[in-house]
Amino acid sequence: MVKIREMLPEDWEQVAKIYKQGIETGAATFETNVPLYKDWDTAHLNNCRFTALYKGDIAGWAALSPVSSRCVYGGVAEVSVYIGEKYRGLGIGKTLMNHLILESEKDDIWTLQSGIFPTNTGSIKLHEVSGFRYIGKREKVGKLHGVWVDNLLYERRSKIVGTD
Incomplete structure (x- = not known):
């Protein structure tokens, strides 16, 4: 059984190990190195940071980043x-995503978005079963190891927050 709990700073070593595994797939992020915790912490919202525990081990994590500093x-x-x-x-990804969605709405977040590499079929499926819709493709938006990579854009609009 999977248990979801808030991510704690002392989880960083295990979280960073999982992040490194994602980086090594070449299909998860443009990052090529795991950042220091203080840099990761600054780049993510203080709320909506979770770990998934499976048989007592941190099996995965989820977090949100702001898309802009503009108030709108x-x-x-x-x-x-x-x-x-x-x-x-x-x-575990589905359990984490569902929890992240519920908690984000409690924090008045009305839109969740993701940029996904076309080769990351697991992430694409996860987003689609979690109510995200494909909204477009950014072609050759960035280079990873010298190769241009497209990014598929997915979005989920809350049905309870920001509907007025």
Whole structure:
């Protein structure tokens, strides 16, 4: 059974290990190195940071990043969900995503967005079953190891926040 709890600073070593595994796939992020915790912490919202525990181990994590410092985007956040390599395919990502969605709405976030590499079929499926819709493609938006990579844009609008 999976248990979701708030991410704690002392989780960083395990969270960073999972992040590194995602980086090593070449399909999860443009990052090529795991940042220092203080840099990661600054780049993510203080709320909506979670770890998934499976048999007592941190099996995955999820967090939100602001998309802009402009106040009009205060309810819009970018999603990060990472699952440790030995825990993929067990439904942990779906459990984490569902929790992240519920908690984000409690924090008045009305739009969640993600940029996904076309090769990351697991993430695409996760977003689609979690109510995200494909809204477009940014072609050759960035280089990873010298190769141009497209980014597929997915968005989920809350049905309870920002509907007025």
